Amino acid sequence: MTWLLLAEAGVPEGGLFDLDATLPLMAVQVVLLTFLLNALFFRPVGKVVEDREGFISTSRADAKQKLAQVERLEADLAEQLKGARQAVQSVIVDAENEVDGLYREALAQAEAEANRTKEESRRGIEAERESARAQLKGKVDQLSTTIINRLLAA
Incomplete structure (x- = not known):
């Protein structure tokens, strides 16, 4: 209360700086306003900022883990x-080898x-040739006998 009385007291005139109760009153007001x-304001805003920074750092860590x-x-x-x-x-490669093997097998069979067909045909032709020779030989023998008989009879 004495401060208030000093603040309300008249201001003496003179001097470059007058020091009265205004200075401590302003200091008290600044300290109270700061608190x-x-x-x-500052604590809630600071808490929101810290929460946001925590969220961001957690999100970055999660993103790094997910990226890894x-x-x-x-x-x-x-x-x-x-x-x-x-x-x-x-x-x-296996399929190509199998197809190649099948192709070679089919080619060998063909x-x-x-x-075999060629050999059978050759044998058949040879048999017919022998049969034709035997028939011709028989006919030649018969014709030669007939010619000899006619020549002897004449």
């Missing part, structure tokens, strides 16, 4: 794709069948 602003997980999955999928390509290439 009041801190309690009403995606990179691992991508590497795994690339490895699986590589394995699948190798398996497909192996299947293609050649064997052609050779």
Whole structure:
């Protein structure tokens, strides 16, 4: 209360700086205003800012983990794709080898069948030739006998 009385007291005139109760009263007002602003505005705003920074750092950490997980999955999928390509290439090579084997087998069978048919045909022709020779020989013998008989009879 004495401060208030001093603040209301008349101001002496003179001097470059007059020091009276106004200075401590202003200091008290500044300190009270600082505590009041801190309690009403700065702490809640600071808390919101800290919460937001925490959320951002947590979100960044989660994003880094998810990115690492995606990179691992991508590497795994690339490895699986590589394995699948190798398996497909192996299947293609096996199929080509099998087709080539079947082709060679079919070709060998066809050649064997052609050779067998050719041999049978040769045997058939040879048999017919021998049969024709035997018939001709028989007819030649018969004609020669007939010619000899006619020549002897005449």
